[in-house]
Amino acid sequence: MSTRSARNTSWLKASIRLASMALFLLSCSSEPTPAGSSGAPAASGKPDVTKLFARSITNVAIEIDYADGAAPAEGELKNFGPVWSLFNANVLAVFDGKKTVSFPTKVSAMEKLGDVPAKSFSNQDLLDVAAAHRNEASTADTASFYVVFVNGYWIDDSGAEQQDIISVSVGGTGVIGVFKPAIESPLIEQLALIHAFGHAVGFVDNGVPVGEANKGHVDESGKHCTNEKCAMHAAVETAAGAKKYASTLIRSPEAVLIGQDCLSDARLLESTQLSQ
Template identity: 30%
Template structure:
């Protein structure tokens, strides 16, 4: 299992995204089983950037943990245009069309019952997947599942979001967003501060799900911050390991692309 997380540090001045990895289950440790997994699993970067022709987001939210929707106060653009624009850019200039569908209204998302948890283990989060995921993936279409919950991650009380992948049986990577942690950005002065932080977080986690940085999409240049796992050394890039309040404050939804040129070059030059 691989999971990555955005973590709010003391005074919520930074968000730190950590990467952890555990042993594969015994069933895939043999060469034959591992080979079978690799050849038949559509949920990997080499499939996303070769045979997939459509990608959408399947978004669920716990009662009272709904994502921000509507428009930004400053500029008036749709909040989810940030995520949509970055995904559109990811699949641009590939020589074939990829239809990207991003829901923008709560009516297009799935409200799930309040789970009444103040803390979550990874296994408890994963239990939500078979219960509430509506879509699956194949070699032509991919659907990433994003779940908004209340509470926080047990034993890591600063985590704002996690991307979990590589777990047999859950399908494509799953992103869990902890709404209580998102709301800690309310201390930033900008009127759109929390909305921007949420969209930058979702886009960052989708970058991990797709294979950035060097987590499925190979490096085109040397820019992996190995001290912080699968992150970019460019502090201006959305895949940098930390998100400062200043970065959220100065981010403009009018210029929504958050991935730096190094990460974009990785994607543009990846032809599996």
Template identity: 30%
Template sequence: MIFRVVLFLSLLSIINCENHKSELPPAVLGYIALDYLILSDPDRSAVYFSSVRSAGLEIAYEPDAEPFTGNFTIGGSDIWSVVQNNLEDVFADRGYTVSISVPNDLSSMTQIPSQGRSVWSVNQLLDLVPRYRRQASDFQSTSFFIIYLKGQMADAPGVIAVTISGVFGIGPPVVFVFKDMVNQFDSGISPDKVEKAEQMTVTHELGHALGLVNAGIPLHSSHQDKEHGNHCTEESCGMFWALSDTKVETFSPSTNSLILGQECRDDIRNYKP
């Protein structure tokens, strides 16, 4: 975040220098600089749903916080096919093809050193991004960075995952998944429950990264739960603010792996930036 603020101030200085003597008020110059930064940022909804033709995930994890991989016990489908199928649905029916690449085994993901933390602040999370993110987005291809960690959020204990973007929403949205919180869904009785919870969580956070709900992708109908921010009012939708035990238990990836509700899907289908 600090880096982005410095960049904003530096750009403002460049504009003043190139104009030699600006007669525009500082506030106007600030808007010009901000608008320039936004338009040059490939990590935003308007780009995802216009010029992008490929989208993929880069996944990193701490030791003992590995993502689940392999196949579901019930149905036998690949665990990461849930995220794959949901991303394919997000970019479907747009009059062009977007190729989706989702890693599905640990060999295609990156193990990072143990961070030795049980509690995380936002700044500590953001410090990980320049250290471990290797893939960048451009206006034709998008890469979402997901990092699995031990511990939990300092100001929001119990939160399963969080998506954080830069200042003013400029810069890549990064998904942080707290494995200890995911593992709370492991009842030891219901097969695949914790694996399903993890995939539903990742899909939910990618929904935020893409611009749901009303966070870049405009509403097509009134279904934003403003009390809970950028979430859906429909409890059955994957963008609902909470993930319940019942919802996880009844989710059947082998029958229907799509978790976004029709209202959110309509937002996406009708978004043509």
């Protein structure tokens, strides 16, 4: 079955003028950290990656919240188009159009978090926000992800503030943090979100296994793609790298930025899940 953006959730479509326009949040990434040792979100996290790509999961729901001063960009970008279509196109591509994808595309449909102050955030801080505000649980047929735009920078696992990191996926939890002060433009914001979502679903070789014939696209870090044109390239994690990528490689709101090698990994995993 083929799913296009037109199959986005009806509630979403109802809320926007263009059915093909979808919005999302952005995230860039850092790495999946081991999930859940503490601070598991109140609403349950995304299903295990092997289930995520199974047929039984027919919906992917992405909840988006934002802190004061960190609202994502929305609407039409001049000389480009509906900015959230970019995230929509890439999430659909991750699932080969086989699942419906839903998320709010207007800031007015996202939850503003009045109790999340401007400050730096560690992964645990992000999980704490999710624990307090995540509303959508994963169910038998729906995988949920939680994105929060915060007004501050990321604090890495050593406790150092990383002003160059634009988003992170807290591995295994389905929680994504986007660091608004590190985001220079709406397209970089979308790219950051696509990159972090890629990590959240298990790219590269972090849940979605890489076939023997495809190992060449896994970079030295073991979690990014060697293809500089792929949104899962390591450089995309940084503000400077994302800026360069966005200025040269994002040409349309429907552009699929995740490269074929990474998408092939997902298809291979999917093919092992056909009976589930």
